[in-house]
Amino acid sequence: MNSSLPLVSILVLHGPNLNLLGQREPGIYGQLGLPEINRFLEEEGLKFQAKVTPVQSNHEGVLVDTIHAALGKHQGILINAGAYTHTSVALRDAIAGVNLPTVEVHLSNIYRREDFRHHSYIAPVAIGQISGFGVESYLLGLQALVHHLRNK
Numbered sequence: 001m002n003s004s005l006p007l008v009s010i011l012v013l014h015g016p017n018l019n020l021l022g023q024r025e026p027g028i029y030g031q032l033g034l035p036e037i038n039r040f041l042e043e044e045g046l047k048f049q050a051k052v053t054p055v056q057s058n059h060e061g062v063l064v065d066t067i068h069a070a071l072g073k074h075q076g077i078l079i080n081a082g083a084y085t086h087t088s089v090a091l092r093d094a095i096a097g098v099n100l101p102t103v104e105v106h107l108s109n110i111y112r113r114e115d116f117r118h119h120s121y122i123a124p125v126a127i128g129q130i131s132g133f134g135v136e137s138y139l140l141g142l143q144a145l146v147h148h149l150r151n152k
Contacts, residue, residue, distance in 0.1 A: 005049040008149050010142065011074040011100075012041055013063055014056035015082030032135055041078075044139050048146040052078075060088055067094040076145045077102040078138065085110070085120045092121040101148055105141040106131035 019034055038054040045052040053074065055066050063084065070077060077100050084091050085104070095102050104122045109132030123129050127148055130141045 005150070008048075008050045008076070008146060009074040010045060010050050010052050010145060011066070011070045011077045012038070012052055012054040012138075012142075013066060013077060013079040013081070014054065015063060015080060015084045016058040018080060018082050019056050019058065037135055037138060040135060041138055041142055044142055045146070048143065048150075050142070050146045052142070060084055060090055064090050064094045067091070067098055070100060071098045074100065075149050076100055078105060078141050078145055079103070079122065079126075080105050080107070080138070081122055085122050087121070089121055092125055095122065096125045101145060101152070102126045103141040103145045103148075104129040105137045107134050107137055108132060 014034060034056060038052075041054065042052045057063050057066070063081070067077065077095065079095075079102060081088065081091055081104070085106070102122070102125065104120065104126045106129075110118065110120070112132070120129065128141075128144055130137045130144070133140060
């Protein structure tokens, strides 16, 4: 960790049903709960001089409002929009509207699952997408986002 680097602020958004991680389909989504994932992200962020602020909501409007509020407060967004990935033009437009570098992540490989999961409304407005590595998807996404912010 280089203490001379300024702290960057990253908003981590977790979409619907991710509050059930650890209980919901552990064969697909893993054994870890959301509090553990958030703790790992906060610890990993510190290694890169990044402050991680996690928010989870099952409500699309709350996620949109949180994205809007990120402007001027956070330098980037790490998002697992859950099912909204495949349905929400509102989330896509909010991300495009604030124009903050965004990385989309998924615990499972959405392209090895049902056909309806193969389309992402988020991907076209994100700088990248990482899926299929379980909790490591979040950590890789965070690392990539911080690297992008430090090198832009």
